[in-house]
Amino acid sequence: MLMTVNNMKEILKVDDLCFDYPDISLLRDVSFTVHEGDFLGIIGANGAGKSTLIKLILGLLKKDSGEIRLFTDKIGYVPQKANSFNTDFPATVREVVMANLYKSVGLFKRYKKTDEEKMKNALKRVGLEGYENRMIGKLSGGQQQRVFIARALIAEPELLLMDEPTVGVDAQSVHAIMKLAAELNKQGIAIVMTNHDTPTLVKAANKLLIFCEHGNSEYVARADLTMEQISEIFAGGRAHNHG
Amino acid sequence: MDNIFSYVFMRRAFLVAAVIAAVAPCIGVPVVMKRLSAIGDAASHSALAGIALGLVLNSNPVIAKILPINPVLGGVLFAVIAVLGIEFFRTRFGRFSELAAVVVMSAGIGLTAIFSGFITSGSSNLSSFLFGSIVAISDFELYLTLGLGAAVIVVSMLLYKELFYISFDETAAMLSGVPVKTINFVLMVLTAVTVSVAARIVGALMISSLLVIPVAAAMMIAKSYKQTMVLSVVFAEIFTIAGLFASYYLDWRPGGTIVILGVVVLIAVMLLSKKNKS
Numbered sequence: 001m002l003m004t005v006n007n008m009k010e011i012l013k014v015d016d017l018c019f020d021y022p023d024i025s026l027l028r029d030v031s032f033t034v035h036e037g038d039f040l041g042i043i044g045a046n047g048a049g050k051s052t053l054i055k056l057i058l059g060l061l062k063k064d065s066g067e068i069r070l071f072t073d074k075i076g077y078v079p080q081k082a083n084s085f086n087t088d089f090p091a092t093v094r095e096v097v098m099a100n101l102y103k104s105v106g107l108f109k110r111y112k113k114t115d116e117e118k119m120k121n122a123l124k125r126v127g128l129e130g131y132e133n134r135m136i137g138k139l140s141g142g143q144q145q146r147v148f149i150a151r152a153l154i155a156e157p158e159l160l161l162m163d164e165p166t167v168g169v170d171a172q173s174v175h176a177i178m179k180l181a182a183e184l185n186k187q188g189i190a191i192v193m194t195n196h197d198t199p200t201l202v203k204a205a206n207k208l209l210i211f212c213e214h215g216n217s218e219y220v221a222r223a224d225l226t227m228e229q230i231s232e233i234f235a236g237g238r239a240h241n242h243g
Numbered sequence: 244m245d246n247i248f249s250y251v252f253m254r255r256a257f258l259v260a261a262v263i264a265a266v267a268p269c270i271g272v273p274v275v276m277k278r279l280s281a282i283g284d285a286a287s288h289s290a291l292a293g294i295a296l297g298l299v300l301n302s303n304p305v306i307a308k309i310l311p312i313n314p315v316l317g318g319v320l321f322a323v324i325a326v327l328g329i330e331f332f333r334t335r336f337g338r339f340s341e342l343a344a345v346v347v348m349s350a351g352i353g354l355t356a357i358f359s360g361f362i363t364s365g366s367s368n369l370s371s372f373l374f375g376s377i378v379a380i381s382d383f384e385l386y387l388t389l390g391l392g393a394a395v396i397v398v399s400m401l402l403y404k405e406l407f408y409i410s411f412d413e414t415a416a417m418l419s420g421v422p423v424k425t426i427n428f429v430l431m432v433l434t435a436v437t438v439s440v441a442a443r444i445v446g447a448l449m450i451s452s453l454l455v456i457p458v459a460a461a462m463m464i465a466k467s468y469k470q471t472m473v474l475s476v477v478f479a480e481i482f483t484i485a486g487l488f489a490s491y492y493l494d495w496r497p498g499g500t501i502v503i504l505g506v507v508v509l510i511a512v513m514l515l516s517k518k519n520k521s
């Protein structure tokens with residue numbers, strides 16, 4: 001287990017989390033902590049349970065046992081394959097992004113002038129200034145992904161959960177999205193990102209949760225490890241020394 | 244030919260048609276966006292079963308005396324049960340959720356067929372609900388339509404941003420605190436009520452077309468959700484008003500004329516907007 005001194009505020013703490021689907025045994029005793037300012041990378045093969053873990057954190061699935069403690073209710077979520085929504089849905093970028101102001105606007109209420117500013121500001125942060133009147137279905141995969149990031153940002157999250165945000169986008173957008181995530185992290189948003197493109201994510205993250213091939217998970221501080229050691233953990237070897 | 248507006252029943256027909264044309268897209272847009280357009284058919288055919296049952300009870304002199312119910316109310320009851328049934332089945336079919344509406348519609352048609360065998364007096368009554376009778380609307384039906392129409396418009400305006408969010412991304416809406424289940428329930432009940440009241444006017448066989456066709460036409464050219472909403476109302480008004488005029492002068496059934504006009508315009512819009520795109 002990881003033992004680092006950290007005075008930062010805890011944002012998310014997961015202890016001994018277990019979860020199975022009816023006929024698939026999946027998460028065993030997963031433990032990790034996300035502090036203010038952290039960038040946690042979750043690494044694992046397809047089907048390892050990364051999206052499942054994110055959904056458990058969000059409360060979209062019910063855990064079997066263990067603990068998930070969130071110390072903020074300002075959580076942003078960028079779902080996996082956000083760009084595989086119904087692209088024929090007639091909606092503008094403005095409409096999609098502003099919808100997520102719901103918490104601050106409230107039931108039955110209308111948007112205010114300042115909400116329009118918030119939307120423009122969120123688009124600016126993801127580099128899509130001036131795109132508010134574009135139809136979301138007509139944008140490129142990378143642009144759509146950034147719209148979904150803007151949608152999360154407009155609610156001013158303290159924790160941003162991004163599930164494979166770089167899948168299905170062109171190489172240039174991968175770079176832009178990773179750069180954006182790093183920027184947001186610097187601005188004080190704790191980030192949890194899953195990805196199976198391991199090297200890119202390892203570079204960006206300061207903590208890693210690795211789902212090993214034999215089904216266990218390992219929680220490590222990235223700074224301690226070389227890429228080779230990470231592959232070793234991934235393969236299930238424990239010949240390293242960390243923490 | 245006389246001035247069409249010199250007849251009270253025609254003025255009344257136009258008023259009711261204009262109201263229904265404004266109401267139908269309020270329900271139709273979120274229903275189509277949620278890919279539940281078959282729900283209109285399921286609800287209207289179930290409403291028909293309720294209406295048929297109402298007519299059966301009415302045609303029995305003893306029951307009619309003890310419990311004189313308006314068949315439309317029977318329709319509302321059955322339609323509400325139907326949409327709740329769809330919500331129940333929808334989650335159980337997983338990705339094939341569209342099956343839910345088809346199953347419920349089948350039940351509606353089956354029950355209508357069975358009940359209609361027991362209607363003894365004036366079997367033409369049922370056909371007035373099948374094809375509508377917009378030019379023979381009672382005072383009660385007029386006020387019911389106006390009141391209900393106003394209620395549906397107000398509720399769907401109040402829930403405009405919530406309905407958009409739920410239609411676009413139900414999970415995200417839920418995470419941001421939208422009471423998804425409640426609003427889905429409200430939408431379903433509004434659909435049921437609209438469909439069963441409108442059945443009397445445009446016909447149970449055609450009301451779902453009025454929910455869906457204006458939206459389909461609007462989607463061809465709209466550049467936003469809001470535009471889809473506005474254009475759907477515009478199209479629905481054009482279809483119903485022009486359809487009523489045409490039906491009067493051609494002496495065709497109003498419900499059918501309205502729907503066929505809608506289909507023709509939809510195809511025209513489709514062809515024109517294709518040309519613009521390529």
Ligand SMILES: Nc1ncnc2c1ncn2[C@@H]1O[C@H](COP(=O)(O)OP(=O)(O)O)[C@@H](O)[C@H]1O
Binds near residue numbers: 024050051052
């Ligand atoms: N709703 C579900 N019911 C049953 N099994 C599921 C469900 N969702 C995912 N799974 C299975 O659980 C495993 C983990 O899925 P997931 O968390 O999406 O993996 P990852 O995101 O790491 O690729 C996979 O084998 C997947 O097939």
Ligand SMILES: [Mg+2]
Binds near residue numbers: 051052080163
């Ligand atoms: Mg996944």
